[in-house]
Amino acid sequence: MLETALARYLALDSDSTRLVAPLDGKTIALVLEPFEWTLYLCPGGGTVQLLPECLGTVDVTLRGSPWAFTRLSLSDDPRQALFGGGVTVTGDMDVAKRLQTLFTRLDIDWEEHLSQLTGDFAANSLGRALRSGRDWWRETRRTFRLNLAEYLQEESRDLPAVSETEFFCAEVDRLRADADRLEARIARLKAHCGG
Numbered sequence: 001m002l003e004t005a006l007a008r009y010l011a012l013d014s015d016s017t018r019l020v021a022p023l024d025g026k027t028i029a030l031v032l033e034p035f036e037w038t039l040y041l042c043p044g045g046g047t048v049q050l051l052p053e054c055l056g057t058v059d060v061t062l063r064g065s066p067w068a069f070t071r072l073s074l075s076d077d078p079r080q081a082l083f084g085g086g087v088t089v090t091g092d093m094d095v096a097k098r099l100q101t102l103f104t105r106l107d108i109d110w111e112e113h114l115s116q117l118t119g120d121f122a123a124n125s126l127g128r129a130l131r132s133g134r135d136w137w138r139e140t141r142r143t144f145r146l147n148l149a150e151y152l153q154e155e156s157r158d159l160p161a162v163s164e165t166e167f168f169c170a171e172v173d174r175l176r177a178d179a180d181r182l183e184a185r186i187a188r189l190k191a192h193c194g195g
Contacts, residue, residue: 020048022098027054031063041099060091060099 023043030039040058042049062069068086089096118126152159160168 020044022101023048023095026059026092026095026098027056028095028099029054029058029061030069031061032069033063033065058091060089060093060095062096062099063088063090 020043024045026043028041028043030041031037032039038052040051040054042051064087117123149159153161
């Protein structure tokens with residue numbers, strides 16, 4: 001059932017066969033935690049098979065909770081979601097990047113498919129409403145992050161300001177360089193004095 005759903009999802013983009021091609025012959029394991037359920041994705045022939053067992057070798061393993069995989073699929077920046085935590089990647093990173101590329105380059109015209117069921121006007125109206133909701137959500141999330149950062153930095157002083165952090169890091173780097181130079185000078189003096 002999942003394989004059929006994935007095949008239908010990929011078929012929504014007329015270019016999916018070309019996008020799947022770089023993964024032909026590779027095996028990707030998806031491990032769902034904490035259940036330790038494993039599914040194997042086997043791309044080939046323009047589609048992706050889902051298998052409960054793997055007879056060959058696994059090229060890359062993606063391990064994470066269902067929530068982490070959902071976040072990955074809904075993320076504006078899959079790279080950040082994939083490599084920024086929640087999903088652990090082991091194995092051939094090139095295959096993981098190709099899988100990421102497959103899902104980021106899929107270009108599905110949802111309005112076109114919906115218009116076949118509801119008509120152009122309803123599909124266009126729903127598409128505009130969904131895009132408006134998505135844009136509102138992104139802006140609300142961005143504003144919340146900015147407001148939270150400002151509160152934590154300026155009001156409660158629980159976090160330092162970015163400029164303070166940058167200054168501190170620059171001073172640590174300067175101190176480290178000074179210490180390295182001093183150590184090198186002491187080593188030269190010891191060598192010069194014979195011991």
